[in-house]
Amino acid sequence: MNSHPEIDETDRRILRALRRDGRLSNTKLAEQVGLSTTPCWNRVRALEERGVIEGYTALLNQQALGLPDTVIIEVTLERHDDDMLIKFGQGLSELPEVMEAYLLTGDYDYLIKVAVAGTAGYEEFLRKKLYKLPGIRHSRSTFVLRCLKRAHSVEP
Template identity: 85%
Template sequence: MEIDEIDRRILRALRRDGRLSNTKLAELVGLSTTPCWNRVRALEQAGLIEGYTALLNQTGLGYPDTVIIEVTLDRHDDEIFDKFGQALAELPEVMEAYLLTGDYDYLIKVAVAGTAGYEEFLRRKLYKLPGLKHSRSTFVLRCLKKTHSVEP
């Protein structure tokens, strides 16, 4: 789907506030409500809008710390990648996980409650995943930029 500047304005507005009413969104992007609604539906159907979500406060939920963990697996075959990836995706503390090229196989972003919460996550969860050979962790001191999608 080719998108024009109006579509980009719609996407930028929804990226900032996914709860905008269609009336407010139409006003912001300079359309009447029906064409705006039609464009939003077309963007959804084309997959450019994947969904809507609430952003939860990690600290307020009791997980004030973020740890970035690099993981190496003990072997590199489809079976272990599938097993490890599925098990990793089931861990509620894992906010993001990426399969990588380079020295490490995975980069994982995890929410924890201090060093005690981190130790518990490692010992009771991460170290029990199939295929784990090595991990290296770094505590995040401060988030400098956080976004959930690219700017259209």
């Protein structure tokens, strides 16, 4: 049995509107989804409390921050014991250039998305940061030429 109440079509309209613009006022959101303000506010609050809405954030422009290039790095570790995975994962989470990091199945242990400033920034990131983390056996990197789609959550 599902421990969470179902997400109905009204909730989905709310989620789609907030996904497009997380700064919508409750009044504008209610207008867009066809509710009055109090029921709309109650639904948003319930979605937040249930963890459907995890939070709100500002999207920052990489280029404007001086890190216009994205590199995808695949990493294999020397060992796969819990201690190594924990240390490596914690180290990755502390690197500000790392935008996303995933523990994987398959040929590589991690897939890491990193923001850098060109090949010089990439080399500096590798030498001074990534390769200082414990346990790396092998890595393979690919520069992103163009982003074709970027979504920060699934479409409800």
